[in-house]
Amino acid sequence: MKKDIILAGVGGQGILTIATIIGTAALSEGLQLKQAEVHGMSQRGGDVQSHLRLSSKSIASDLIAEGSADMIISVEPMESLRYFNMLNTKTGWLVSSINPFNNIANYPDVEQILAEIWKLPRYVTIDADKIAKDQGTVKAANIVVLGAAAPFLGLQYTSLEGAIKKIFGRKGEFLVNVNLNALKAGYDFAQQKMQKSTI
Amino acid sequence: MDKLLLLGDEAVALGAIDAGLSGVYAYPGTPSTEITEYIQASKEAKERHIVSDWSANEKTAMETAIGMSYAGKKAMVCMKHVGLNVAADAFVNSAITGAHGGLVVVSADDPSMHSSQNEQDSRFYGKFAQIPVLEPSNQQEAYDLTRYAFDLSEKYGTPVMVRLTTRLSHSRAGVVRKETKAQNRMSLPSDLKQFILLPSIARKRYNVLLAKQEAFSEEGIQSGNNVLYEGSDKSMGIIASGIAYNYLLENFPDRDIPYPILKISQYPVSRKLIKNLYDQVESLLILEEGYPIIEEGLRGTLDEGKTIRGRMDETISFAGELNPMKVKKALGMQTNEGYTVPEILEARPPLLCDGCPHWDSFGALNEALKSYSGGRVLSDIGCYTLSALPPLDSINSCVDMGASITMAIGAAEAGLVPAVAAIGDSTFTHSGMTGLLDAVNRKAPITVLLMDNATTGMTGGQDSSGFGKLEDIILGLGVEKDHLKIITPLRRHHDENVAVFKEELAYEGVSVIIARRECIQTLARRMKLKHAKKEETVS
Ligand SMILES: Cc1ncc(C[n+]2csc(CCOP(=O)(O)OP(=O)(O)O)c2C)c(N)n1
Ligand code: SF4
Numbered sequence: 001m002k003k004d005i006i007l008a009g010v011g012g013q014g015i016l017t018i019a020t021i022i023g024t025a026a027l028s029e030g031l032q033l034k035q036a037e038v039h040g041m042s043q044r045g046g047d048v049q050s051h052l053r054l055s056s057k058s059i060a061s062d063l064i065a066e067g068s069a070d071m072i073i074s075v076e077p078m079e080s081l082r083y084f085n086m087l088n089t090k091t092g093w094l095v096s097s098i099n100p101f102n103n104i105a106n107y108p109d110v111e112q113i114l115a116e117i118w119k120l121p122r123y124v125t126i127d128a129d130k131i132a133k134d135q136g137t138v139k140a141a142n143i144v145v146l147g148a149a150a151p152f153l154g155l156q157y158t159s160l161e162g163a164i165k166k167i168f169g170r171k172g173e174f175l176v177n178v179n180l181n182a183l184k185a186g187y188d189f190a191q192q193k194m195q196k197s198t199i
Numbered sequence: 200m201d202k203l204l205l206l207g208d209e210a211v212a213l214g215a216i217d218a219g220l221s222g223v224y225a226y227p228g229t230p231s232t233e234i235t236e237y238i239q240a241s242k243e244a245k246e247r248h249i250v251s252d253w254s255a256n257e258k259t260a261m262e263t264a265i266g267m268s269y270a271g272k273k274a275m276v277c278m279k280h281v282g283l284n285v286a287a288d289a290f291v292n293s294a295i296t297g298a299h300g301g302l303v304v305v306s307a308d309d310p311s312m313h314s315s316q317n318e319q320d321s322r323f324y325g326k327f328a329q330i331p332v333l334e335p336s337n338q339q340e341a342y343d344l345t346r347y348a349f350d351l352s353e354k355y356g357t358p359v360m361v362r363l364t365t366r367l368s369h370s371r372a373g374v375v376r377k378e379t380k381a382q383n384r385m386s387l388p389s390d391l392k393q394f395i396l397l398p399s400i401a402r403k404r405y406n407v408l409l410a411k412q413e414a415f416s417e418e419g420i421q422s423g424n425n426v427l428y429e430g431s432d433k434s435m436g437i438i439a440s441g442i443a444y445n446y447l448l449e450n451f452p453d454r455d456i457p458y459p460i461l462k463i464s465q466y467p468v469s470r471k472l473i474k475n476l477y478d479q480v481e482s483l484l485i486l487e488e489g490y491p492i493i494e495e496g497l498r499g500t501l502d503e504g505k506t507i508r509g510r511m512d513e514t515i516s517f518a519g520e521l522n523p524m525k526v527k528k529a530l531g532m533q534t535n536e537g538y539t540v541p542e543i544l545e546a547r548p549p550l551l552c553d554g555c556p557h558w559d560s561f562g563a564l565n566e567a568l569k570s571y572s573g574g575r576v577l578s579d580i581g582c583y584t585l586s587a588l589p590p591l592d593s594i595n596s597c598v599d600m601g602a603s604i605t606m607a608i609g610a611a612e613a614g615l616v617p618a619v620a621a622i623g624d625s626t627f628t629h630s631g632m633t634g635l636l637d638a639v640n641r642k643a644p645i646t647v648l649l650m651d652n653a654t655t656g657m658t659g660g661q662d663s664s665g666f667g668k669l670e671d672i673i674l675g676l677g678v679e680k681d682h683l684k685i686i687t688p689l690r691r692h693h694d695e696n697v698a699v700f701k702e703e704l705a706y707e708g709v710s711v712i713i714a715r716r717e718c719i720q721t722l723a724r725r726m727k728l729k730h731a732k733k734e735e736t737v738s
Contacts, residue, residue, distance in 0.1 A: 046549030060448035062370035067535030
C-alpha cells in the first residue's frame with residue numbers, strides 16, 4: 001500500500017486537521033507515515049499545502065515527486081489548481097471543495113476554475129460548506145472534504161472514524177458527532193458520484 | 200517500543216531532553232521555533248526544571264548557553280539560519296573557548312526561502328568556526344544525532360552544531376525514543392582561565408582546537424554517521440548529505456542503487472573516506488541541500504580531476520531547495536509529469552489578519568506621509584512587513600532585524616528628511632534599541648513607528664521581551680518625553696493618529712510613536728485560555 005497525498009488550502013482552513021486525522025488512521029492500521037507541513041510566513045491567509053505520504057514500506061522522501069501524487073485533497077477550488085503538476089496522470093484523484101475563499105483582488109471566475117477541474121479524468125467536486133452547514137456547522141467543511149476523499153484513501157472507513165473520536169474526543173461528544181456526520185455526508189456524496197460515473 | 204510522530208524540530212527537542220539538557224536558549228525564527236516550543240510545553244521538561252524561556256535575541260541566547268556550559272551543564276541554542284549571523288560573534292569565539300558542559304547549537308536553514316530573506320547555509324559557519332556539524336537526514340536521525348551531539352561536545356570539549364533544513368524541521372515521521380540521561384551537576388572547568396580569550400590564552404586555545412580536527416573527522420567514521428556503501432556500477436559515485444540522501448533513496452523504491460554511495464551526516468568529512476570513493480569511480484555526483492560545500496571542496500580551485508556534477512555546473516540549479524524530481528533528473532532518470540497547471544491560477548500571498556492593528560498603524564502613517572515624496576519608510580521584519588504588499592504599499596525596506604532605525608538614520612543623514620523607521624516590539628528589543636541610542640546621540644531627524652502588539656506575531660505569538668517596559672527603555676535611551684507618543688491603532692482613532700504622525704514628522708529630531716494594540720491572534724488565544732480556565736474552576 002502506498003498513497004501520496006497533497007493537501008491544499010488557504011492558511012486557517014484546517015488542512016492540518018485533515019492531515020492529523022488521516023495520519024492517526026494510518027498509524028492505527030500500522031502504516032508508515034511522513035507529513036511535510038508549511039509553517040510560518042505563508043500561514044497568514046496565503047496558500048498552504050502539506051505532503052502526506054502513507055506506505056506499508058519505509059518512506060524515504062518527505063516531499064512527493066512531481067507527477068506522482070495519488071491524490072490532491074483541496075478545501076478550496078483555486079488552490080487545487082496549484083498542484084495539478086503533482087498529480088499522477090494515470091491514477092490520480094482530485095477531491096476539492098467548490099467553495100471559493102476569495103481574499104485576493106484578482107480571484108478568477110469560479111466557473112472557469114471548476115471547468116479546469118472537470119477536464120481531469122478522476123475528480124470529486126463537492127459543496128462542502130452547504131453539506132457541513134446541514135450537519136450543524138460550516139466549520140466542519142474540511143471534514144466533509146475529507147469524507148469525499150475517503151473512498152480513495154486506501155484506509156478503512158472505521159479507522160477514520162476512530163481517528164476523529166480520538167482527536168475530537170477531548171473537546172466533547174457534540175463535536176465528535178458533528179465531525180463524524182460531516183465525514184459520512186462527504187463520503188456518501190463521493191460514493192454516489194462514483195456510482196453515477198460508472199453507469 | 201512505540202513510535203512517536205514528531206516534527207524534525209520536535210525530534211531534536213526530545214533528543215536534547217533525553218540527553219540530559221538543563222537549558223534551551225533561543226529566539227524564535229522559522230523553521231526552528233518548534234524546538235523550543237516543544238520543550239516549553241513538555242511536562243517532563245518542566246519536571247526536570249529545564250530552563251526554556253525565550254531570549255531577547257540569538258546572541259544573548261548563544262552567550263547564555265555558553266555560560267551554562269561554563270558552569271558544567273548541558274545547554275542548547277536554537278535559531279533560524281539568519282539568527283546565526285546575529286549570534287556569530289559569540290558562536291565563533293565559543294569554538295576557541297571550547298565547551299565544559301555539552302554545548303549544542305541548532306541552526307535551521309531555509310533553502311528556497313519559504314519564510315526568510317536568504318538561503319545561507321549554516322554548514323559554512325560550522326566550517327568557519329572549525330567545529331563538528333551534524334546533519335540529520337530524517338526525524339529519527341534528528342533525535343539520535345542530537346543526543347550524540349551532546350556526547351561529542353563533552354568528549355572533545357567543543358561546541359557542536361546541528362544543522363536542520365525546512366523540510367526536515369517541518370515534516371513529521373515516526374521516532375523511537377531511547378533512555379533518558381541525567382543532567383549534569385554544576386561544576387566549573389578545571390582551568391578557570393579557559394574562557395578568557397586574551398590573546399595569550401586564545402592562541403593556546405586555538406591550537407587546542409586545531410589539534411582536534413583530525414579526531415573530529417575520524418569521529419564521523421567511528422560514529423557510523425558517514426558511511427560508504429559499495430556499488431557495482433563504477434561509472435559514477437554519489438555523495439549525498441543530510442536530507443539529500445532521502446531524495447536519492449526515493450528514486451530507487453527497492454533501494455537497489457547500483458552506484459557506490461557516500462552518505463554524509465557529519466562534518467568534517469574524513470579525507471580517507473572521500474578518497475576511497477573517488478579512487479573507485481569514473482565520475483561523481485554531489486547531492487547536498489544548500490550551498491555546494493562538499494562539491495566546492497572536492498573540485499578545489501583548479502577543478503582538474505575527474506568529472507564532478509552538482510550545483511556548480513548547474514546539473515542541479517544553484518538556487519533553491521532539492522526535491523526528488525531534481526535529484527531524479529541529476530541521476531539521468533526519466534521523470535514523471537503531472538498535469539499542466541491552468542493559467543487562470545493566481546498567486547495568493549499572505550496577508551495581515553483582518554482586524555490586525557498594523558492595518559490601522561500604516562493607514563494613518565500612509566495618510567500623514569501623503570504631503571511628502573515617497574520612499575521614506577525604512578522597515579523591518581515581522582507581520583508588518585506584509586504592509587509592503589497592496590493595498591497598503593507602505594514600506595520601502597526590510598533587510599535584517601533592527602535595520603529600520605539604523606537605516607533611517609543613514610538615510611536622514613544623506614538628506615532624506617523626514618525618514619521613518621517602522622519596527623515591531625519584539626524586533627525592537629531584539630536589535631532596535633542600540634540603533635535608537637545611536638539616533639539619540641546623533642540627534643537624527645527620524646520618526647520611529649514602534650508597533651507594540653504585545654507579541655512576536657510573525658512566528659506564532661511568542662512572548663515579547665520588552666512587554667510593559669517599552670516607555671522606560673525609550674526614555675532611558677534618551678528620547679525626549681515630549682516626543683514619545685502613544686497611539687491606539689483603531690479605525691475610529693484614525694484622524695487623531697494622523698495628526699500625531701504629522702506633528703512628529705515635522706519635528707527635526709528623534710521621535711518615537713508607539714502604536715499599541717494587541718495582536719488579534721494572541722488576544723483570541725488568551726481569551727480562549729481564560730475562558731477554559733474559568734470553566735475549570737466552575738466545574
Ligand atoms: C535574526 C532573525 N531572527 C529571527 C527572525 C524571524 N522573525 C522574523 S519576524 C520575527 C518577529 C517579529 O516580531 P515583532 O517585531 O514583534 O512583529 P510582529 O510580527 O509581532 O508584527 C521573527 C522572530 C529573523 N527573520 N531574523
Ligand atoms: S498574527 Fe497578529 S500581528 Fe500578525 S497579522 Fe495577524 S493580527 Fe497582525
